Amino acid sequence: MISITADFECGNAKNVQQIAIDRFRLEVVGDKASYSYYFCFDVRNDGPPTVLTVEVWPDPDFGPEGFVVTLPTTVWIGSGDRFKPLDRSRVRNFEEPLLVRLNLRENETVRVTNAWPAPYSGTCEFLRNLADVRGDRCELFTIGTSVQGRDIPGIRTGASGKPGILCGAGQHAVEFTGTWGMRGIADFITSLLPDAVALREQVQVEVIPVVNPDGNVMARNAFNAEGFDMYRAFGEDPDSEHPEAHESRLLWNKLVEEQPALWMNIHAFVGWRNNGEYPYDGWYEVVDPVFRDPGRARLYQALCDTMRLETDGMSTHGRANVHRENTMCYQMARRFGIPSVFYELNAATAGPYGSAKRAIHVFKRAVHTLLNSF
Numbered sequence: 001m002i003s004i005t006a007d008f009e010c011g012n013a014k015n016v017q018q019i020a021i022d023r024f025r026l027e028v029v030g031d032k033a034s035y036s037y038y039f040c041f042d043v044r045n046d047g048p049p050t051v052l053t054v055e056v057w058p059d060p061d062f063g064p065e066g067f068v069v070t071l072p073t074t075v076w077i078g079s080g081d082r083f084k085p086l087d088r089s090r091v092r093n094f095e096e097p098l099l100v101r102l103n104l105r106e107n108e109t110v111r112v113t114n115a116w117p118a119p120y121s122g123t124c125e126f127l128r129n130l131a132d133v134r135g136d137r138c139e140l141f142t143i144g145t146s147v148q149g150r151d152i153p154g155i156r157t158g159a160s161g162k163p164g165i166l167c168g169a170g171q172h173a174v175e176f177t178g179t180w181g182m183r184g185i186a187d188f189i190t191s192l193l194p195d196a197v198a199l200r201e202q203v204q205v206e207v208i209p210v211v212n213p214d215g216n217v218m219a220r221n222a223f224n225a226e227g228f229d230m231y232r233a234f235g236e237d238p239d240s241e242h243p244e245a246h247e248s249r250l251l252w253n254k255l256v257e258e259q260p261a262l263w264m265n266i267h268a269f270v271g272w273r274n275n276g277e278y279p280y281d282g283w284y285e286v287v288d289p290v291f292r293d294p295g296r297a298r299l300y301q302a303l304c305d306t307m308r309l310e311t312d313g314m315s316t317h318g319r320a321n322v323h324r325e326n327t328m329c330y331q332m333a334r335r336f337g338i339p340s341v342f343y344e345l346n347a348a349t350a351g352p353y354g355s356a357k358r359a360i361h362v363f364k365r366a367v368h369t370l371l372n373s374f
């Protein structure tokens, strides 16, 4: 007997049906148009070895648009916390539904997904472990708890009183490459690498890998538990005093209070079919003259030059995407002159290790520019 479930942390699938002896059908659970593509489900085979086809359909509530353009180059298959790319001959991904063919061994359970999950619980454990093992150079902190009561922890290191760098990911919770990237940055900046040791004398760094824990656990493409998009933090009202989502307000209050020298925000790049292929990532910038102080404007331009010339963020767009007025990045720049680095790691091709390496590179180049622009 074969069964499919998505009832676990970061699991995403609904309306699972067996439609033939060797064929299942399921739908992804989306949030809104263009944010309805992520799936992650377990297939359990309690019988003899068999071959199974799984049809993965878009969320009928939002249509195929956001699903088809982000059909992955990679379907990951794994068990426990380890995944590998499924051979491409086993994935038909040029139209809906996505078809995944699986060879199942006797009594085997496999997890199938289009984004290597970075579960909240594992990230909390990772941060606690860093604070334990490297307690001489870093500490845990929290910005509060989510709507559903989950802690939002981060790791802090470096020299207090030096320029602050606040790093966060997971606004769009299933853009897991961002969270993996942040874990890489946390590991790097608390490590004994000479570059990291030197940086800890020059800056203070705070890394929050999962700013939307409820979204992570519930596998939300765009929203927090309240149904708000943390990236478009100010919703329909860019002039509002506070962002909409509870977790956005926690982050915003910290930014307002501490006024870091740099805010680094990592998302995932999921538009490969239209405009990106490995190794391309993506990035966004604020283009209006929002920085009133000429020195801040010049620093921001230098950071944009860094992204353009020294990273893979350009993608096949050949240019940066643009932050709208309702984003936190825009409002931080306009109201407080805080520059941001907003980078998107290619979700189609990066797992934890690739994401970490790429995020660390972006972080190092951005901090280099920051320190040499003062």
Ligand SMILES: [Zn+2]
Binding pocket: 172, 175, 231, 267, 268
């Ligand atoms: Zn995003």
